[in-house]
Amino acid sequence: MAPGTAVSGSRVAGSGGEPGLTPVGTPPPLLPDRPGPADRLGAPPPSDRLRGWAVTVAVTLVAAVLRLVHLGEPTDRGTPVFDEKHYVPQAWEMVRNGGVENDPGYEKIVHPPLGKQLIALGENVFGYDGFGWRIAAALAGVLTVLLLVRAGRRLTRSTALGGLAGILLTADGLSHVQSRMGMLDAFGSLFVMAAFAALLCDRDDIRARMARVVAEGRVADHEFGPRWGVRWWRLVAGLCIGLAGGVKWNGVYYVVAFGLLCVLWDVSVRRRAGVARPWTGTIARDVLPGIWALAVVPVLTYLGCWWAWFGSETGIDRHVVGREIGTGGLFSWVPDSLRSLWYYHARVLDFHEGLTTQSAGKHPWESKPWTWPMGLRPMLYRWSDKASGCGEPSCVSAVMLIGTPALWWPSIPVLGWGIWRSVTRADWRWAAVLTGYAAGFLPWFLNLDRQMYYFYMMPTAPFLALATVLVMGHLLGRPGRSERWRRAGLLVVSAWIALILVNFVWLWPILVGDSITPAHWQAELWLPSWR
Template identity: 25%
Template sequence: MLQSIAQTRRFWVPALVLLVSLLVYGVNYGSPKSMFWDENYHITSGQKYIDGTLFMELHPPLGKLLIGAGEALFGGNEDLDKRAFNRTDYLDGSDVPEGMSFTGFRFASTFLMATSVLFFYGIVWRITRRTWVAAGFSALLIFDNALVVHSRAAMLEGIQLFFILAALYYFVHILTRGKPLRLPQYAWLGVLVGLVVSVKLNGAVLLLLFVMVWGVDQWDNIKAWRWKAMLQRLATTVPAAVLPIIAVFASLLYVHIALGENIVGNKTYKASEEYLEEVRADRSHSLRAFYHGSLDNIRYMLEYSDGVARLDICKPGENGSYAIGWPLGNKSINYRWDKNTVNGEVKVRYIQIIANPIVWFSVAAGIVLSIGLILSRFVYGNPVKDNRQFYWVLAFTTLYVSYMTAILQIDRVMYLYHYLVPLVFGMLNLAMVFTYIFRDDVIANRRHTMINLGLFVLLVIGVFAWFSPFSYGLPINEDQFEARNWFELWQMNVVR
């Protein structure tokens, strides 16, 4: 009996992890029954796809397409008058029809983020081959307050992280399966990266995966400096990787343009006359419309991005923050609040992005340790005790540092949720660092190491529960708020 349970553990443990994730992310995700933060933009865009309205937007189309698909499949708002959605790009709360449900619009982000834990679990398992390590570190993805509150909304990050973790899982899969790398593997990875950048362009950091795959593929030639062989391989692998990215991005952009069959009012987004001519002639699906529409949409993205305000920390109510402070949770953003007075006591329901400090500080510590390990190896020539595990630490640290380095070059206003992507890289890196440091204990499945990881997970869950009023909009009074206002750098302000 015990042997049978052990043999099926490979399946029932990730199933249990998925169930917990679905409960944490999915329970009552339709609340609050009002929009907050960028939902005012993304819900509006999702409805435009349903109604076939032409529009252009800062981000590529996949995220909003899935938001609209969720509403079309599960929304239940068909009888409501939503014409106001087509007349604006930012829907004011006063224009939302009474009794509107948000479960459809929030479905894609909520449940894609919840199910992405299977990819996270799979990544750690394929590298460590330890179920308890994979399950333990998956808890970081499930019980992070910032990820939960932001993904339980019609936002883009939950959708993008699903595809990011899918791409990372496939990357790990092809490098751990013990078979030679072929061009189809480059192509399929290109498809997944194409899906990532079709949600948000910051996903281009995953282009580094091709460099890593090629490095593994050509390691023998690199060590022997066989330049001709390496260049010949580049001549085939680069097209195999890049063409699928372009094909996926272009296909989704075509869907976006083809669905824009109607022009509402004067909302033409400075589109070219050639593009507008095709739309007015009911030919939004034509290749001519796609050509001119693509140029117009890309131009609009670039102009919109250039027009975004710069960070001004002296401005009252500024929600943006410097990226250098993100690893410690600076700056928390109050997305929405609702105040009520019950029996003379003021209680407020906050929807607020706030770090689980155990998760975020541990990730930051893991990155510091990783950088120290990497410098000790390549600068000081110190030996490493596990080459395979060291290179996995190097891979995820590179993704984290590369993303943060690129973000630090941007002078437009940026927000704490822009850290969610490198945060996930850091969670995976933390699992790699743990496995590297406790290598012998992990291999031997030492009980005390399992218990220590279990206690860490319980601490993560306990702190998540403590801050959960901000993630689920549970009513708290001023004293309860201040009891959770742990760090000044979070810049949290109580609503009185």
């Protein structure tokens, strides 16, 4: 952030309480006695487009370098590590089998195909080695940073805070490691963030269109308010949610979460513009098109992810009608291919529901959701005491999935502050961020007997970065605060950012599998639960 600037959080005329960059020492503008509807629709996105893209490209390039350096290492003597052992061979089978998996003997194909197809693209181009099976996930991680910068900039109305959000995600150990693994979660995180960014664009687009309606004096033409026609950004969001579901089923929770968020935004814009019946207008003119965009489109997109399975003869459970299930009955009118897919999904659901600690045994690195917000139980993906090059006779190489503590450990007060702001100030920014975080976190409490792992938090990491920059923006101050408070806030935020970056650098050897001494390895393990 440039010297002499701070983030504004005051309700200024025409801003709707949304933050922007304000020079330190600028007196707060006079508030109108009765702000009109247009004043309550919110500030437009930042106008510094060139600077915004320059910051976006710079942060993304840094993320690309860090995500791609020595991407092909380490491996397990040339083979995948940890859960890569499931997805990497399945993706390689797709390369040789027309995009479809074929595992009739073991039936371990328990996730939708999209993530594995993306891994397969990398393998097809670069070969069956560490770089080949990880490049797609690494690129997904880089693109997530890019989208986060753009979404953060639009959310906070600050290019500086948007860039800072991207830096925080780049320096997050969980996101870093998971983006360098041939696993599925990096792809789900990418599509969720893409959907979120598209919804922010839709929100701004509708408010700009409503401002024109108000300016032209047409807001009272109908008690329900104006119609919007096709909302293309919302269709893009629905497409991205469907793609997230095509990676893993937990993407379906964002259909509900983002759908409810959009309803509240639609009611808000009609009410703030002075529409006579905002709730009825939203139901009549926004909800039904919203169901199409955020429910039907995701389902159709999800089905499209199964294109190779539909076109195959050897896909698992592709032709079960007439064998495992009958040809008649109440649903005999449904095409055999869809009935087979439904049967397949039922078997997959059976597998996941049965994957409990009691039935499958306790995995040494499993954890429960209440430990995830602070990353109290990380995961050891690889460990070897046969490494060399650390300067001592005995060397260690390890890859540990761990969120950068300086970012994750303050998450409870950060999220708590966000809940307070959402409830007491109706702050839409916090409501949006908390919705995205909750959709990736709370559903895991529905079945606590199931085996669970810390990497399930991958989709929440971008929202934690956004929550952190919102708190930092508040600490930086707003017009009306004294110069002393502003400087104190700048000092606290600068120290926090420096601590996150230093923490990431300290963890680097165990995030990428560098050769280190046994003493250094022990120094990396800060808590008993990390062992």
